[in-house]
Amino acid sequence: MTSIGTGYDLSNSVFSPDGRNFQVEYAVKAVENGATSVGIKCNDGVVFAVEKLISSKLLVPKKNVKIQVIDRHIGCVYSGLIPDGRHLVNRGREESKSFSQMYSKRIPIPAFADRIGQYVQAHTLYNSVRPFGVSAIFGGIDDEGSHLYMIEPSGSYWGYKGAAAGSGRQIAKTELEKLFDKNPDGLSAREAIKQAARIIYLAHEDNKEKDFELEISWCSLETDKVHKFVTGDLLDEAIEYAKGEVNGSNDSDDEDMSSDDNNQQDEDGDVEIE
Amino acid sequence: MNHDPFAWGRPSDETYGQYNEAIAGAPSFPKMNTQQPIITGTSVISMKYNNGVIIAADNLGAYGSLLRFNDVERLFAIGENTVVGVSGDISDMQYIERLLDELQIENNYDNSTGDGAESLKPSYVFEYLAAVMYSRRSKMNPLWNAIIVAGMEDNKPFLRYVNLLGVTYSSQTLATGFGAHMANPLLRKVVDKEEDVANTDLETAKKAILESMKVLYYRDARSSRKFSMAIIDNTTGLTFQKNLEVENMVWGFAKDIKGYGTQKV
Amino acid sequence: MFRNNYDGDTVTFSPTGRLFQVEYALEAIKQGSVTVGLRSNKYAVLAALKRNADELSSYQKKIIKCDEHLGLSLAGLAPDARVLSNYLRQQCHYSQLVFNRKLSVEKAGHLLSDKAQQNTQSYGGRPYGVGLLLIGYDNSGAHLLEFQPSGNTLEVYGSAIGARSQGAKTYLEKVMDNFVDLEDPEELIKTCVEALRQSLKDETLTTENLSIAIVGVDKPFTQFDNEKVTPYL
Numbered sequence: 001m002t003s004i005g006t007g008y009d010l011s012n013s014v015f016s017p018d019g020r021n022f023q024v025e026y027a028v029k030a031v032e033n034g035a036t037s038v039g040i041k042c043n044d045g046v047v048f049a050v051e052k053l054i055s056s057k058l059l060v061p062k063k064n065v066k067i068q069v070i071d072r073h074i075g076c077v078y079s080g081l082i083p084d085g086r087h088l089v090n091r092g093r094e095e096s097k098s099f100s101q102m103y104s105k106r107i108p109i110p111a112f113a114d115r116i117g118q119y120v121q122a123h124t125l126y127n128s129v130r131p132f133g134v135s136a137i138f139g140g141i142d143d144e145g146s147h148l149y150m151i152e153p154s155g156s157y158w159g160y161k162g163a164a165a166g167s168g169r170q171i172a173k174t175e176l177e178k179l180f181d182k183n184p185d186g187l188s189a190r191e192a193i194k195q196a197a198r199i200i201y202l203a204h205e206d207n208k209e210k211d212f213e214l215e216i217s218w219c220s221l222e223t224d225k226v227h228k229f230v231t232g233d234l235l236d237e238a239i240e241y242a243k244g245e246v247n248g249s250n251d252s253d254d255e256d257m258s259s260d261d262n263n264q265q266d267e268d269g270d271v272e273i274e
Numbered sequence: 275m276n277h278d279p280f281a282w283g284r285p286s287d288e289t290y291g292q293y294n295e296a297i298a299g300a301p302s303f304p305k306m307n308t309q310q311p312i313i314t315g316t317s318v319i320s321m322k323y324n325n326g327v328i329i330a331a332d333n334l335g336a337y338g339s340l341l342r343f344n345d346v347e348r349l350f351a352i353g354e355n356t357v358v359g360v361s362g363d364i365s366d367m368q369y370i371e372r373l374l375d376e377l378q379i380e381n382n383y384d385n386s387t388g389d390g391a392e393s394l395k396p397s398y399v400f401e402y403l404a405a406v407m408y409s410r411r412s413k414m415n416p417l418w419n420a421i422i423v424a425g426m427e428d429n430k431p432f433l434r435y436v437n438l439l440g441v442t443y444s445s446q447t448l449a450t451g452f453g454a455h456m457a458n459p460l461l462r463k464v465v466d467k468e469e470d471v472a473n474t475d476l477e478t479a480k481k482a483i484l485e486s487m488k489v490l491y492y493r494d495a496r497s498s499r500k501f502s503m504a505i506i507d508n509t510t511g512l513t514f515q516k517n518l519e520v521e522n523m524v525w526g527f528a529k530d531i532k533g534y535g536t537q538k539v
Numbered sequence: 540m541f542r543n544n545y546d547g548d549t550v551t552f553s554p555t556g557r558l559f560q561v562e563y564a565l566e567a568i569k570q571g572s573v574t575v576g577l578r579s580n581k582y583a584v585l586a587a588l589k590r591n592a593d594e595l596s597s598y599q600k601k602i603i604k605c606d607e608h609l610g611l612s613l614a615g616l617a618p619d620a621r622v623l624s625n626y627l628r629q630q631c632h633y634s635q636l637v638f639n640r641k642l643s644v645e646k647a648g649h650l651l652s653d654k655a656q657q658n659t660q661s662y663g664g665r666p667y668g669v670g671l672l673l674i675g676y677d678n679s680g681a682h683l684l685e686f687q688p689s690g691n692t693l694e695v696y697g698s699a700i701g702a703r704s705q706g707a708k709t710y711l712e713k714v715m716d717n718f719v720d721l722e723d724p725e726e727l728i729k730t731c732v733e734a735l736r737q738s739l740k741d742e743t744l745t746t747e748n749l750s751i752a753i754v755g756v757d758k759p760f761t762q763f764d765n766e767k768v769t770p771y772l
Contacts, residue, residue, distance in 0.1 A: 062386075063386060065384070065386050068383075068384060069382050069383055069384075071379060072379055072382075093383065097376065097379075100376075101372070
């Protein structure tokens with residue numbers, strides 16, 4: 001970035017002479033350092049998965065949940081600044097609720113994406129706010145079927161078959177592409193749970209010295225189109241499968257605690273703190 | 275005294291001349307909110323027994339004396355251990371139904387034990403509805419309903435009532451509307467005091483509720499034969515029965531009733 | 540004046556995607572005196588080292604009760620902690636009034652997170668300059684949360700924040716397996732005070748400067764100060 005230091009990158013809502021909005025680009029950097037999250041669109045639903053880095057053994061296992069419920073039929077996961085993600089989800093809940101009140105039906109997910117897009121974009125327009133430091137993957141099932149979207153700090157969003165964000169996104173994207181090449185007719189939500197787990201485990205390989213916990217949720221016909229967390233046997237099976245696949249490809253099996261955190265990273269592993 | 279209510283509280287014409295709305299900035303007609311229900315649902319009846327609660331309500335939506343809608347569900351299950359029964363204005367009931375739906379969605383926001391330790395309990399649902407009812411009556415804009423919340427909480431039966439005035443109370447038997455007069459005495463034959471609940475089993479309680487529904491169908495002209503009944507049992511959980519009908523009615527006496535309707539003799 | 544061009548306000552990202560103002564706010568926590576928290580399955584305990592401005596002044600309050608089942612200790616800007624604890628008290632009242640429900644500790648944490656986040660995304664303010672250890676006992680048991688001005692709130696078995704808190708943290712990690720299953724609340728308090736000792740430098744714990752609080756099963760939030768802490772010294 002050659003224009004750093006020319007002064008055009010100091011305020012949000014300012015264009016540089018070559019037409020860039022630096023603050024938005026910097027917000028993207030915050031996302032790129034974040035923990036990996038993945039979304040898969042299936043024939044009968046969507047699946048979300050996220051890597052939860054365990055920076056200290058004092059953290060309570062299975063708590064500090066990252067994936068969020070937006071409405072009964074919509075779930076969301078994000079990489080980047082977690083508190084920003086919560087802000088976005090809170091807005092999403094308001095939008096979804098106001099739609100339901102106005103039209104007496106669940107918000108169609110494309111309409112929801114549009115509203116969220118407007119809100120995120122508005123945070124690139126004014127110097128009194130900063131852009132969102134998250135890329136959010138959200139989706140679910142509505143009357144038209146299953147939908148998956150990812151929105152970036154700029155406010156632009158696309159529909160995806162498979163989406164990934166955070167530090168492991170490159171590996172995850174490659175894997176998602178391979179997955180859909182292998183399954184041209186798409187895959188079932190049950191299968192996608194296993195694949196999402198595998199991809200998160202694979203994407204974590206670069207970051208191996210840190211321990212992590214896997215969190216998965218889904219919204220499928222099996223869950224009556226309700227967004228629910230994957231727990232119990234279903235989760236255990238997926239983790240089992242993921243470990244098997246990842247360890248099989250390059251034999252490494254250390255899953256020990258490595259908890260000498262040096263305070264360089266905050267507890268979510270999402271912001272570098274100095 | 276001037277008996278026209280619209281003259282009350284205003285400067286008298288004799289002293290101040292004719293009341294001038296333009297100067298007072300007052301509307302020519304007072305603001306008015308709901309004064310009466312339009313489509314109505316009749317009684318909700320309920321009682322405790324030794325291992326839970328039963329609640330029942332028929333499926334009629336009456337427009338005055340016209341039996342206008344016959345498939346109105348007036349019992350709403352909230353999770354596995356709460357049922358809300360609503361009588362009174364049906365459109366207000368439908369609004370309450372939406373509030374309850376939102377309540378459930380919001381309880382699942384960021385709640386890792388939303389279907390366990392931090393699930394909605396009957397008392398939470400009741401307290402919320404009571405707050406809504408009281409705040410609406412305090413705005414002189416009531417939701418025209420009487421509501422019974424029934425359920426199980428901490429392994430004990432929960433039963434409580436709130437109405438359009440924001441008044442709340444509990445009892446081992448509760449009924450709204452006509453049922454408060456006709457069903458309560460019948461149900462209290464079974465559980466006269468709170469202590470009697472421990473000696474009343476599900477079968478006895480169910481029989482009393484069915485009998486009360488029958489009496490109400492006989493005597494309440496705004497009731498329907500079809501009704502719903504929910505049982506929240508501490509052991510077996512929630513049983514929600516729809517499309518039940520009042521059975522074993524005896525109409526033999528009907529031919530002897532005189533003095534009503536169009537009969538000649 | 541500034542360390543770089545990107546640390547003047549909370550609405551400017553650095554080229555690497557960092558928010559310096561927020562990071563500086565986290566530093567403010569370390570200016571405060573240390574406080575330690577830990578929990579077993581049935582109880583949660585706080586211990587804090589109080590400081591006085593000078594010999595003649597009283598000691599700064601470190602522990603604030605929010606409700607019968609909820610309270611917190613602070614490290615950093617005490618006035619900010621008062622704003623946040625007042626907010627929690629309001630929310631506890633609201634939950635009790637409208638829902639007849641104790642505010643769950645998890646929800647309390649999210650409320651704090653969301654309030655703190657607002658201060659990091661809009662111009663004209665500053666992030667909160669205080670870290671909090673939140674303890675509570677609700678329908679799902681005993682909990683301990685660590686709150687940061689960045690808007691991150693984490694559920695932990697034990698934590699320490701404030702000056703030289705690393706010593707206590709290391710100690711807690713070492714003894715974690717022992718205290719998580721402790722049945723006796725007294726033992727839990729002793730462990731907590733012992734952890735606090737690991738973060739002391741010149742000070743010694745006295746009845747004057749030690750504050751303790753506990754909450755748990757059949758035990759509403761209770762605070763111990765002055766002579767009441769004598770047994771734990």
